[in-house]
Amino acid sequence: EAEVAQSPRYKITEKSQAVAFWCDPISGHATLYWYRQILGQGPELLVQFQDESVVDDSQLPKDRFSAERLKGVDSTLKIQPAELGDSAMYLCASSLLMDGNEQYFGPGTRLTVT
């Protein structure tokens, strides 16, 4: 069964350092999402791509976060510089289309900023 792949699974970094996460969606899925999930909370959408284009980044802290999906397949989310409050689970999800389709989530990257 196809799955969304994410790496690394765990990342510990010091504040002010740069960190990057990678996501490979299910093959053929045009829409890709990055979420941030704080412990005990539901996921919060950071950015949504349709192919290589950003369709929603209204919740992305653009002063320190950036995301790209250059070829419309895999994607990278970067934080620079990392802050203590960025400690969270970063989830990637993909869906076949943008119109209400099921979103499939990856295993997530657990980020700890010290």
Added chain:
Amino acid sequence: KNQVEQSPQSLIILEGKNCTLQCNYTVSPFSNLRWYKQDTGRGPVSLTIMTFSENTKSNGRYTATLDADTKQSSLHITASQLSDSASYICVVSAPWYGNNRLAFGKGNQVVVIP
């Protein structure tokens, strides 16, 4: 105010017992309501998805119900097993959100003990 409220926040149940999780939402109109299971340190996995016209949907020992008039949904777990220990997240998709955006609840944390 969160548009999707879940209760109880957490509960502990004995293995073999049944339990019911509640989800109240204010999102209206909506396209579908989903229940996800999220194991600790993992990404959410879809359990059930119901459109506004459906009243119930089952997936093995998991049964979800939906009352669109009262804007309530429940997830019933029958004959709980230790592997049911997880967070259960209620998610509502609304057409006016656009771009397949989802409204997430904070989750019901379930712990099954032997």
